[in-house]
Amino acid sequence: MxxxxxxxxxxxxxxxxxxxxxxxxxxxxxxxxxxxxxxxxxxxxxxPEPQQYAPQPPAPAAPPADTADDMTRKIDQLKQLGDLKAQGVLTDEEFEQQKRVLLA
Structure with missing residues (x-):
């Protein structure tokens, strides 16, 4: 066994x-x-294709005659700039520059 x-x-x-x-x-x-x-x-x-960057937001047009519409437009553009910054498309410096141009 x-x-x-x-x-x-x-x-x-x-x-x-x-x-x-x-x-x-x-x-x-x-x-x-x-x-x-x-x-x-x-x-x-x-x-690989080169990385494409999102286009810069357009420069603000001449201010319209109605101030309420102007403020609404500026607020919308500021929101768009904030979204682009949050996505990493805009740097802090570019965001500040565009904001100054928009609010000038």
């Missing part, structure tokens, strides 16, 4: 080792294939 148990245990160890080695070889080969695919895609991929 001890010889039978020893044989079964040895078979289990050999089978477990073979499975572990096989899995490692499979993972390594899959990694190599993935790397080759990535390199081929990079080789044939078009170059």
């Amino acid at each position: 001890p010889g039978l148990l020893r044989g079964v245990a040895r078979t289990a160890v050999v089978a477990g080792t073979a499975t572990a080695v096989s899995n490692r070889v499979s993972r390594r080969q899959a990694g190599r294939w993935a790397q080759q695919d990535y390199e081929q895609q990079q080789q044939y991929a078009p170059p």
Whole structure:
């Protein structure tokens, strides 16, 4: 009986080792294939386009005759400038400059 148990245990160890080695070889080969695919895609991929920036908000027009409409328009433009600044399109300096122009 001890010889039978020893044989079964040895078979289990050999089978477990073979499975572990096989899995490692499979993972390594899959990694190599993935790397080759990535390199081929990079080789044939078009170059990245340069980053486009949002256009600057238009300069304010001549002040209208009605002051209530003028204030509403300025408030809307200030909100737009604030949104552009929050999105990172405008820097703090650009925002302040545009705000001064708008309120002048």
